[in-house]
Amino acid sequence: MRIILFLFISTLFASCSIEKSMNNAEYDAVIAKLGSAPSKNSPEENVMVGDAFRKSNRLVESIPFYREAIKQGTLEEAPNLYLAQALKVEQEYDEAKRILDNYLPKANDDKIRKLAEKELHNLQKIDELKQKESYYRVKNLADLNTEKAEYSPVYSRNYLYFTSNRDGSKIYRTTGTPFTDIYRVATKGANVELTTLSPLDPMINHLDTNEGSVAISPDGSSMIFAKGNDGKAKGYSEVNLFFTRFRNGKWSEPVPLSINVAEAWDSTPAFSPDGTTLYFSSTREGGYGGADLYQAKVNRRGRWVDVRNLGPEINSAGDDVFPYVSEDGSLYFSSDGHPGLGKLDMFRAVREGGHVTVENLGKPMNSSADDFGLFQFNLTRGFFTSNRKGGRGDDDIYTFINDDPDLKVVNYFLTGVTYTTDDAGEEIILPNTKVSLTADNGDVLDEAFTGADGKFDFRVYPEEHYDLIGEKTDYFTVRKDFTTIGKTVDKSTLTEFITNITFETKIMMDPIVLERAIVLDNIYYDLDKANIRSDAALVLDSLVQIMNDNPEIYIELGSHTDSRADDDYNMKLSQRRAQSAVSYIINEGIQAERIVAKGYGETQLLVKNAQTEEEHQRNRRTEFKVLRYNPRDRDDDLPPDESVDEYDRFFKDSGDGNG
Numbered sequence: 001m002r003i004i005l006f007l008f009i010s011t012l013f014a015s016c017s018i019e020k021s022m023n024n025a026e027y028d029a030v031i032a033k034l035g036s037a038p039s040k041n042s043p044e045e046n047v048m049v050g051d052a053f054r055k056s057n058r059l060v061e062s063i064p065f066y067r068e069a070i071k072q073g074t075l076e077e078a079p080n081l082y083l084a085q086a087l088k089v090e091q092e093y094d095e096a097k098r099i100l101d102n103y104l105p106k107a108n109d110d111k112i113r114k115l116a117e118k119e120l121h122n123l124q125k126i127d128e129l130k131q132k133e134s135y136y137r138v139k140n141l142a143d144l145n146t147e148k149a150e151y152s153p154v155y156s157r158n159y160l161y162f163t164s165n166r167d168g169s170k171i172y173r174t175t176g177t178p179f180t181d182i183y184r185v186a187t188k189g190a191n192v193e194l195t196t197l198s199p200l201d202p203m204i205n206h207l208d209t210n211e212g213s214v215a216i217s218p219d220g221s222s223m224i225f226a227k228g229n230d231g232k233a234k235g236y237s238e239v240n241l242f243f244t245r246f247r248n249g250k251w252s253e254p255v256p257l258s259i260n261v262a263e264a265w266d267s268t269p270a271f272s273p274d275g276t277t278l279y280f281s282s283t284r285e286g287g288y289g290g291a292d293l294y295q296a297k298v299n300r301r302g303r304w305v306d307v308r309n310l311g312p313e314i315n316s317a318g319d320d321v322f323p324y325v326s327e328d329g330s331l332y333f334s335s336d337g338h339p340g341l342g343k344l345d346m347f348r349a350v351r352e353g354g355h356v357t358v359e360n361l362g363k364p365m366n367s368s369a370d371d372f373g374l375f376q377f378n379l380t381r382g383f384f385t386s387n388r389k390g391g392r393g394d395d396d397i398y399t400f401i402n403d404d405p406d407l408k409v410v411n412y413f414l415t416g417v418t419y420t421t422d423d424a425g426e427e428i429i430l431p432n433t434k435v436s437l438t439a440d441n442g443d444v445l446d447e448a449f450t451g452a453d454g455k456f457d458f459r460v461y462p463e464e465h466y467d468l469i470g471e472k473t474d475y476f477t478v479r480k481d482f483t484t485i486g487k488t489v490d491k492s493t494l495t496e497f498i499t500n501i502t503f504e505t506k507i508m509m510d511p512i513v514l515e516r517a518i519v520l521d522n523i524y525y526d527l528d529k530a531n532i533r534s535d536a537a538l539v540l541d542s543l544v545q546i547m548n549d550n551p552e553i554y555i556e557l558g559s560h561t562d563s564r565a566d567d568d569y570n571m572k573l574s575q576r577r578a579q580s581a582v583s584y585i586i587n588e589g590i591q592a593e594r595i596v597a598k599g600y601g602e603t604q605l606l607v608k609n610a611q612t613e614e615e616h617q618r619n620r621r622t623e624f625k626v627l628r629y630n631p632r633d634r635d636d637d638l639p640p641d642e643s644v645d646e647y648d649r650f651f652k653d654s655g656d657g658n659g
Contacts, residue, residue, distance in 0.1 A: 018048065027052035028176030038068035047076055050083075056175040057370075059086045059343060070099075077109045081116045088123065089342050091368045097123050118317050118337070125339035132362035135404035140396055141383070144185065144192050147393030149177070152268075152322070152373040153383035156216035160187045160383070162397060163212055167199065170207055177394075181205040182214055182225060189377060190399040203251045204244065212239065213322070213373070215269035215278070221246055224278065226267035227254065238265045241280060259296050259304050267291075268322045268373075276448070278304055279323035279331075288312050289337055290319040300432070300449040308444070313356040314349050322372045327379060328409045328498075329459050334372035342368035346384065353463040354440060365400060379409060379498070408491040409498045412461060412484060416505040417454040418470055429454035430509050436469040460503070462488040469549070470507040473631050477549040480507050512553065512629050523581070523622040530576035532584050540581055543624060544588045547595070554594045554628040557582050562616040563602040575599025581622060596627075 021029040030052040034045050041049065046069035053062035059082075066083040069076070080103035087096040100120045107113035144150060148166040155161075161184045168178020182204055186196035199205050204225070212226030222245045228238075242254035260266050264284040271278060276298050281291045292315040296304040314320065316337025321344070324332040331349040338347055338358060345366040349358045365371065367388040376382035380402045387395045418433040435456045437446040445466075448456040460466065465483045482505055489501065510518075520543060523536045532540065547553070559578035561570040578597035586592050607615040 018045075022048055022052065024173075025055070026173040027056040028171075028173055031056075031176070035065075038065045041065070041068070043069045043072040043074035043076075046072065047074055047079055050079060054082055054086075060089055062086050063090070077103070077107060077112045081112055081119060084116070084119055084123075085336070085343065088119075089368050091342075093123055093126050115317055122339040126341065129339065129341055129360055129362060129366075132360065134362045134364065135407075136361065136365050136400055136402055138364045138384075138398050138400045139190075140391055141190060141192070141399055142392060143194060144197075145392035145396040149180070149394035150397050151385040151395040152213040153385065153397050154214050154216055154375050155187070155377055155383065157220040158186055158188070159184045160192060161214045161216060163214065165394075172210060179208065180210045180212065182211045189381070190383075201251060203253060210239075213268045215271050217271055218273065218275040223251075224257065224269045224271075225254075226269065238263060238283075239267045241266050241269055257304055259307050265291065270323045270325065272325050273327055277325075277446075279310075279325060281319075281321040281323065288315040289317040291321050293320045293323050293333055297447050306444075306447065311356070311443075314358060319344075322374070324374050324376070326376050328411060329461070332374045332376075334370075334374075341366045342370070344370040344372045346371050346374050351461040351464070354465070370395070380407070407497070408494050410462075410489050410491060410494070411498070411500045412459065412488070413500065413502045414458045414460045414466075414482060414505060415502055416456055416468070416507060418450050418456070418472075418507045418509055419454055420475070420509045420511060430472065430475075432472065433475075433507075433509065434471040435507065436471070438467045438469060440465050440467075460484055468505070468507060470509055472509060475509045475511050476546065476553075478507060478509060479545065479549065480505065512550075512626055514626055514629065517558070517623040517625045520622045520624065525577055528573070530573065530580045532580055536581075537584065540584050541588070544585055544590060547585070547590045552630045552632055553626050555624045556596050556598050556627050557585070558598045558600055558623045558625070560600045560604055560619060560621050560623070561602050562610060562619040563605060564616065567601060567603075571599055571601035571603075573599070574601045577622070 018030055018033055030048060034041055034049045035052070038046050038049070046065040050062040050065035050069065053059065053065070063083065063086045066079040066086065069079050070083065080099055084096040084099045087093075087099065097120065100116050100123070104113065104116055104120070107116065146164075146166045148164060150162055150164045150166065153160055153162045161182060163180050164183055165178040165180045168181065170179055171177065172179050181199045183197060183199050186193040205211055210228040212228070214223060214225045216223055222243065224241055224243050226239050227242045240260040241257045243257055244251045244254040261282065261284040264282055266280060266282045266284070268281040269278060270280070278296045278298070280294055280296075282294050283291050287309060293310045294307055295310060296307045299305050309315065314331065314333070316335055318335060318337025320333055320335045320337060322334045326332065329351075332346060333349070334344045334346050336343050336345070338345070338360065340360060341363070346361045347358050348361060349356050360366065365384070367386060369386060369388040371384065371386045371388070373385040374382060375384070382400055384398055384400060385395050386398055414437070416435070418430045418435065419427045420430045422428055431450055431452045431454055433450045433454070435448050435450065436444050437458045437460070438444050446458050448458065450456050460482075461484065463485050465481065465485060468480045468482055469477065470480075471477045482503070484503075487503070489499065520539050523539050524533060525531070525536070547555070557578055559574040559581065561574050563570075565573075575597065576599070578599045582595050582597040585595055602619070605619050606621070607618050610616045610619055
């Protein structure tokens with residue numbers, strides 16, 4: 001009896017120990033205890049081992065454990081999905097389809113069912129992807145790669161930066177492999193000079209943390225990289241983004257970015273070509289799948305702000321990671337949620353006509369394994385990472401060349417200036433103005449702050465309509481439309497590889513002056529009537545837009561008549577007309593307390609003793625004026641904050657650029 005009790009207690013403690021290791025993400029410990037013979041494990045243990053292999057990026061090795069768990073009758077539904085995904089990596093596409101076909105009719109877990117349906121749809125696209133024409137050529141960067149992992153290459157100023165566990169001695173218990181560090185090596189194109197290979201200094205690389213993917217600022221002086229938490233960073237238990245600057249021959253102490261989210265995985269950073277946008281991947285709440293792609297903008301104070309999800313056209317139900325924006329505005333990224341050949345495939349997203357199209361790069365850029373971390377050396381050459389068969393070991397760095405003979409690049413840019421006018425009507429440059437580029441659906445595509453010259457620049461896309469929104473404290477927020485529709489170029493007529501087309505515009509900013517009347521042109525009423533005509537409604541709609549864009553203003557809407565009736569009649573008529581216009585505006589959603597109606601009759605004639613119909617029309621006008629203004633704190637007028645951490649000011653102070 002004692003022996004039986006002892007065996008029971010021993011088994012109980014062993015089970016608790018394994019679950020504890022699993023909960024602590026010590027997947028290698030779970031595999032060491034249960035990963036030898038799936039037929040000897042319970043269904044629960046086999047699912048646990050399968051999950052341990054999958055979560056430590058060893059998906060193929062999970063196959064016998066998920067398969068055995070399903071055979072044993074596990075009640076968990078997720079192993080069906082994960083087994084199909086693992087079989088896809090092994091190019092056993094028909095078997096993967098069979099697993100999902102058997103599972104779906106009896107699915108009860110709504111979330112897993114939807115993911116399985118999506119995976120089955122993706123599997124049905126495999127043959128189409130295999131037949132995709134490709135002009136890419138790829139080659140293993142064998143001089144650099146080892147049997148360990150080398151991944152996430154980034155080229156900057158004659159150096160190739162990458163992440164590797166090649167020299168690690170301490171083992172990361174999640175994967176059973178050494179911790180990763182960031183390295184750099186001098187290179188001329190794809191020709192690396194191995195004698196220059198070295199890890200970054202200990203200020204960056206720590207013995208007991210994983211340093212991950214890197215983004216180098218365009219000037220080469222600053223770096224944002226992913227770093228695993230060592231337990232000392234309060235509130236950050238996952239992977240997060242850190243900033244450091246190279247100055248006076250060394251890297252500064254890395255500090256976490258304010259856009260990190262506690263308990264989320266924030267990683268795979270990349271700068272836009274001009275350095276004003278940071279792209280990254282995150283598992284924060286509110287996304288469309290596992291890890292989603294996001295962007296943040298740097299404001300004129302150097303802070304990363306306005307974090308935005310890139311949307312459902314790009315983000316999938318799976319993981320979308322490793323963004324990269326090329327010189328032609330294309331967004332490259334990796335995903336296991338879009339139709340692909342294996343686990344992570346590489347994709348290219350382009351915008352045209354107001355829509356985003358996502359294209360799989362096809363073979364040989366993609367394989368049945370993980371393919372990710374693309375970085376272009378120029379528009380036809382670059383680097384990426386793959387753990388495909390035939391490599392040197394784990395993840396390897398590859399080079400690629402695009403030999404497409406019809407490849408033509410057309411870049412469209414919009415440049416402009418913000419200005420105001422003086423009393424004489426002369427234009428005056430207006431600096432420190434926030435300008436936003438928005439699509440027809442209201443999505444903000446880009447933002448900029450004008451400098452001392454009042455200039456702003458945006459990349460725009462073919463066959464698309466935009467609104468430009470100018471904002472500055474003490475000035476009316478204004479909108480100006482712009483379109484590339486009918487202005488795009490037929491690539492077949494071009495002879496140059498790269499063609500840049502620049503459009504120009506101006507944005508006039510009116511100051512907010514209390515009690516100053518502003519005429520609303522083209523608001524007409526039928527004779528002796530106060531109802532809003534359709535043509536007048538269009539003008540009033542523009543005032544509604546002004547009110548929505550400027551929530552800090554409270555206005556009076558005034559109506560004036562000409563002098564061709566008696567004073568009392570005109571006063572009453574103008575009040576009815578003003579009230580009618582105000583009622584229209586309130587019905588469009590403007591708060592009633594923000595607008596009042598005022599009829600002036602003929603008391604404020606612009607043309608006294610009017611004789612012509614044109615002169616009478618000038619007197620018959622509708623105006624608005626600002627009665628009260630509660631200015632918001634807008635970023636354009638905020639002074640530099642000396643308490644801001646160093647990383648928050650890097651964009652204003654680029655350092656010595658020797659990184």
